[in-house]
Amino acid sequence: MMPYMTKHSRAKRIEKQEIAVLNLLFNSNSLRTELTGGEDDVPLIDGYVHLLGEQDEVSGNMLKVQIKPLKVNKDGTFSATCSTDLLSHAHSSSLPVILIAVNIEEQLAYWTYLSPESMKPLYKSQVAAGRKTATLRLHKNHVIKKGIDTYVSEWKRICGHHRNTSNDRLTTRYKKRIKRDFITANEGALLERIRTLHDLVYYRTNKGEYPLIEIVLEMARTIGGTSAAVKIACIELLEQVIHDKTADALEVITNLASDENEQVRKKVAEVLKNTAKYNYHILNAIGYSPYRAILDFIGSHSVPTDIAHEMLCNLLGPDFDGTSQTDMYTFTFHRGPLDATKFLKNLRRDTIRLLLNRYEKETTTGEKAKIITTIGCATCGSDSPFQSDPNFLERSAEMVEADTGFIVAAYEKIVFPAGTMTMLYPVVYKIEEQLSLFNTRARKITGAEELLRRIREDKGGYRLYSLLAGDEMRLRRDVEEWQEGQRQKEEELKELLDSITEENAGEWYRRIDAVANFRDCVEDWLYETLRGFLAQIAEKKPAVAAVFVRHAFRNKTGLYFFLRDILWGLRKGPIEQWDEQVARIAKDQLTEQTDGILISYFSTGGIDPSVANIRDEDIKLILEIARKDGRFSFLKDGEMNRSLEYHSIRVLAFLSTQDKEIRKALIEKIKEYPELDAMFADQLGFALHCKWINLEEWDQQELEALVEMLVNVKRLDHKELQILHALGAVNFNLMMSVFERRIKHSYNSGYDAIPHHFESGTATFIRDNPRSKEIILGWLQEIDPEQDGIGYHLGEFFQHIGGEALHEALSELIATGKKENIFKVIEMFPISNSVDPLLCLEIIAATDDENILDTIDTRMRQIGGGNGAVDENIFARELRKNEVRIKEIKSKAMDPKIIKFCERVLANLARDIATSEQDHEREIQEARQEYEDANS
Numbered sequence: 061m062m063p064y065m066t067k068h069s070r071a072k073r074i075e076k077q078e079i080a081v082l083n084l085l086f087n088s089n090s091l092r093t094e095l096t097g098g099e100d101d102v103p104l105i106d107g108y109v110h111l112l113g114e115q116d117e118v119s120g121n122m123l124k125v126q127i128k129p130l131k132v133n134k135d136g137t138f139s140a141t142c143s144t145d146l147l148s149h150a151h152s153s154s155l156p157v158i159l160i161a162v163n164i165e166e167q168l169a170y171w172t173y174l175s176p177e178s179m180k181p182l183y184k185s186q187v188a189a190g191r192k193t194a195t196l197r198l199h200k201n202h203v204i205k206k207g208i209d210t211y212v213s214e215w216k217r218i219c220g221h222h223r224n225t226s227n228d229r230l231t232t233r234y235k236k237r238i239k240r241d242f243i244t245a246n247e248g249a250l251l252e253r254i255r256t257l258h259d260l261v262y263y264r265t266n267k268g269e270y271p272l273i274e275i276v277l278e279m280a281r282t283i284g285g286t287s288a289a290v291k292i293a294c295i296e297l298l299e300q301v302i303h304d305k306t307a308d309a310l311e312v313i314t315n316l317a318s319d320e321n322e323q324v325r326k327k328v329a330e331v332l333k334n335t336a337k338y339n340y341h342i343l344n345a346i347g348y349s350p351y352r353a354i355l356d357f358i359g360s361h362s363v364p365t366d367i368a369h370e371m372l373c374n375l376l377g378p379d380f381d382g383t384s385q386t387d388m389y390t391f392t393f394h395r396g397p398l399d400a401t402k403f404l405k406n407l408r409r410d411t412i413r414l415l416l417n418r419y420e421k422e423t424t425t426g427e428k429a430k431i432i433t434t435i436g437c438a439t440c441g442s443d444s445p446f447q448s449d450p451n452f453l454e455r456s457a458e459m460v461e462a463d464t465g466f467i468v469a470a471y472e473k474i475v476f477p478a479g480t481m482t483m484l485y486p487v488v489y490k491i492e493e494q495l496s497l498f499n500t501r502a503r504k505i506t507g508a509e510e511l512l513r514r515i516r517e518d519k520g521g522y523r524l525y526s527l528l529a530g531d532e533m534r535l536r537r538d539v540e541e542w543q544e545g546q547r548q549k550e551e552e553l554k555e556l557l558d559s560i561t562e563e564n565a566g567e568w569y570r571r572i573d574a575v576a577n578f579r580d581c582v583e584d585w586l587y588e589t590l591r592g593f594l595a596q597i598a599e600k601k602p603a604v605a606a607v608f609v610r611h612a613f614r615n616k617t618g619l620y621f622f623l624r625d626i627l628w629g630l631r632k633g634p635i636e637q638w639d640e641q642v643a644r645i646a647k648d649q650l651t652e653q654t655d656g657i658l659i660s661y662f663s664t665g666g667i668d669p670s671v672a673n674i675r676d677e678d679i680k681l682i683l684e685i686a687r688k689d690g691r692f693s694f695l696k697d698g699e700m701n702r703s704l705e706y707h708s709i710r711v712l713a714f715l716s717t718q719d720k721e722i723r724k725a726l727i728e729k730i731k732e733y734p735e736l737d738a739m740f741a742d743q744l745g746f747a748l749h750c751k752w753i754n755l756e757e758w759d760q761q762e763l764e765a766l767v768e769m770l771v772n773v774k775r776l777d778h779k780e781l782q783i784l785h786a787l788g789a790v791n792f793n794l795m796m797s798v799f800e801r802r803i804k805h806s807y808n809s810g811y812d813a814i815p816h817h818f819e820s821g822t823a824t825f826i827r828d829n830p831r832s833k834e835i836i837l838g839w840l841q842e843i844d845p846e847q848d849g850i851g852y853h854l855g856e857f858f859q860h861i862g863g864e865a866l867h868e869a870l871s872e873l874i875a876t877g878k879k880e881n882i883f884k885v886i887e888m889f890p891i892s893n894s895v896d897p898l899l900c901l902e903i904i905a906a907t908d909d910e911n912i913l914d915t916i917d918t919r920m921r922q923i924g925g926g927n928g929a930v931d932e933n934i935f936a937r938e939l940r941k942n943e944v945r946i947k948e949i950k951s952k953a954m955d956p957k958i959i960k961f962c963e964r965v966l967a968n969l970a971r972d973i974a975t976s977e978q979d980h981e982r983e984i985q986e987a988r989q990e991y992e993d994a995n996s
Contacts, residue, residue: 078127078162079106082169085204104149109158109215123156123215130161130170130198138170138198147183147194150174155252156222158215161198168205170198173218209975213982220986247287254279254293261300273301280312288321295324299331303342306353310335310361317364332367336374340382340394348403351375355407359414365427369434375411376437378456379444396449397442397456405459412438412463416470425484426581432474432490439464439494461505464498468507471495475511481518485525486581488515492526493534525575527552528590529582553589557596565607569619573611576618591625595663598629602637605630609641613648624656631660635673642681646691651701654685654692658707661714667750669715679719686712686725705729706739713747717754727765737773745779748786755790763787767794771801774808776815785822788829796826796835803839803853813853818860827863836869840884851887858888867898874902882912886919893924894942897949904961913961920946920965921972933980936973943969 109123128140140161150157157174174196186194204211257276276297283294295313302309310332317328336354355375358368381395398404412435419431441460442453471491475482482488495512498505515522526535527549536545560568575590598605605626612620623641630638638660645653661682665672684690686708695704712726730740744766747753755763766787773780788795802813826832843850858866870888873881882903889895900916907913923938943966950962 074129074164075106075127077164078129081162081164081167082127082160082204084167085169085206104143104146105157108155123158123219124153125158125160127160127162130163131195132163138200139195140170140172140198141193141195144183144186144192144194147174147179147186151176151179151183156215156218158218159196160204168203170200171202171204171211172196172198176222207971213979216983217986247290250286250290251293254290254297258293258297258300261297273304276301277305277308277312280309284315288319288324291316291319291321291324292327295327295331299335302331302335303339303346303350306350307357310354310357314361314363317367329364329367332363333370333374336371338374338377338380338398340380340384343380343398348401348407352403352407355411355414365430369430372411372415373434373437376408376434378440378442378460396444397452399452400455400459405462408438408459408463409466412467412470419474424581425486425578428484429486429490429581432471432487432494435467435470436490436494439467439498461503464503464505465507468495468505468511472507472511475515481515481520481522483521485522485575486578488522489526489530491515496535521571521574523552524556524571525578527556528572528575528593529578529586530589531586553593557593557600560597560601560604562601562603562607565604566611568604569608569611572608573615573618576622579618579621587622591622591628594619594622594625595629595632598626599633600629602630602634606637613644623653624659627656627660628663631663639677649694651695651698651704654695655701655704655707657681658685658704658711661711665714667752669718669752672715674715674718679715679722682711682715683721683725686729700733702736702739705733705736706743709736709740709743713743714752716747716752717757723758723762727762730765730769734769734772737769738775740769741773741777741780741783745782748782753786755786758790763791763794767798767801770798771805774810775812776802778819781815781819781822785819785825788822788825792829792831793835796832799857800835800839803850803857804843814856814860823861827861827865830865832861832863833865833869836866837872840869840873840881843884851884855888855890859890870899871902874899874906877906879907879909879912882907882909886912886915889919894922894945895919897945901949901953901958904958905955917961917965917968921969931984933976936976936980939969939973939976943973 104126105124106127107125109125126142126146128142131139131141133139138161140159142159146157146159153176158171159174160169160171162169182194186192202211202214257279261273261276280294280298283291286294295316298309298313302313313328313331316324317332319325319328336351338351342350354371357363358371363371378397379395380398381393384392384394415431415435419428419435422428422431439460442456471494475488475491492512492515495508495515498508499512532545532549533542536542572590572594576587579587594605594608597608608619609623609626612623627638627641630641642657644650645657661672661674661678665674680690684692685695685704688695695701709726709729712722712729716723716726730737733740744753748755755766758766766783770776770780770784770787776784784795784798787798799814805811805813839854843854858870870885874885885899885903889899897920900920903912903916921939921942923935923942928934928937946962946965946969950959950966953959953962
């Protein structure tokens, strides 16, 4: 464990010095403690200390800290003076309060725990005597100084004690406060109260738990005007009690489903969905009744549709899952079929009836199809891979088969309501999909095979729908039948195409338009067959396409939204008709159809622009659309159209080598929309891969526009690195300037200066270039190591690139012996991984500065990450690896200074290892005791 402290800003100079000393003390111990800044929103408290785990994750142990000057009394004892208000705060605080007294001159500190039990009588006595301050004695063993870190384990023990002894007291206090001022303008205080309630609920026993749950619910009903962070914390708290008071908790959470904050809405959806999953612990502790309450709630309340579907689907699931802990080292994962009791059977059947009732009342085809999908969840049997009670499995299978038979009977009435097939084709498609799955798995459900046969006999509107907007793999699950179905589908499509003529084009338009009208409730990729079919009609039967286009422009129904596919086919076929439709789009100012013009340029060329049959008038047209002038000046109106910009960028990149004006327009587009830098990078990277772009043709200004885009884009991923490499091949200095400017870029959340995964080819390209060393030396001379993040980003760059040239650049900086230059190198050391020992040795040889040597001592003992068994001391194991490495360095060293320094590091490592072993053993014993206490 290690402390991680966030301080609040304080005005007085002496207090800042005390915090600075504490900062040094925390950073000097073997646990690599860290002190960082914060805001002063609690006047009595200077900061918080979090006890962190091995992966720097908060483990749930947190303390409040007040910092005061250390007083040395005449008898040699130590004390500190604080306000009586701090005593009152310590008594009522849900977190332990620690008073730390600092001696600035001797650079050490002493601490004491202000326990609630002792602070209450002390506070009363001080108030009774009219005193506003209290002087507290400090134990000589409670010291914080270099080489002493026992306080960490003590503070952890205090956290556990405080939490375990404060439950009853805090429950009573919160019950009173809830009726008064639980909601406060101080968000930090409110979050602290919610966290305390979370702990109380988590550790509650059956004794008196419902009054506590009422407190939680009462508090949750009052958070409407609070921040997103408070609402999310409250939702997480309600999740702990939702199976105890299901309807009440669901009502509070559901009210937040339409919150203005997206993160709150996501959290609501996550909790509601998870709540409806059958949980091993809930079933053992309570049974099915909470799930019945969930169903009743959905039936009587307005739950967002998408969330309701997932909740109902979970209620129809045949399996449970969960975990249990048999001892402190062992987790057992549980999964298996539910016990099909009469209660569960009724719950499932009522869920199906609720969905069928909703189907009858629903008016939109898309929602009806979703309801059928959700009903289909009840037809799925257990797929648990684990061994389970065979009686459970048998009863579960019988229950699912019975429900499936009930559903199939309902499906027959839905598909053939009056003896003829319904025209709600997406609904029929979903049903056929489910029935085909029964057929594949040889499930003999009464009526299922006959209903499937009747659906597949249809040769009218539904068959056309399943051909043009369906997936044969879904409808025919086994491979042989799918292959046969695919062959049959291709033959039918050919027959359809042959049967369409100019004379019957109007009738075919109406039929295909009816299929296209379902686009709001059909997955877009399923329309690929329709798109290809329309393109074939346009290419091979332009007269028919003319009829389709005329009707589509007039009606603006389903097929209107597939006109780009007709443009695609016309571009491959009769170009005059393509020109005619383009002119109409320009004349009628149809913004939503303009991107179809750009897409169609790829119909003949594919990825080879040289065979795309580009005419001079095509170049002019593309420039008009990209620049939004001439016939397409109407595109300037309204908000930015991302789809149009995407396809403009793509076609400009596609044809950038065809005409200099095309390349100029591409650069203009990059400058005009800097917010689309990620889109540009993606398309330009792809264009370079396809050799559509030749950067050797670009002038200096054009390349600099590319540099500007690469500096501003938030992340350098594969496509961006591809562009950088191509840029470097043309102008190495410009490529390196991108990295330099990104390294110096001011901090911005989400902005990654250096890519996480450097392309090996790009890294090698930089490493092997003879100019790299000179350029990087220039960076190092200019950088300010005090600028936030710059040393870290430089370090990342050096780690990814490596090589002798870069090492030489750092060595030259160290060789100057200047303190500021050496600190520049130290700032580039990795934060969490082992440092380069060769650079460390060079620093040791170059300076006698004790502060630098202390830092190198600490960094050479630094370890990276690691993993291992639950009870293994990973920290000590990694330290021993460092010990072996330092011993090897010492054995090879010739310089007495380096040998002496290695001995110093080894002595400190031995201390680190011993301390780690002691702490580890103590933590194991405490964990074992906590587990035994919790499960006794």
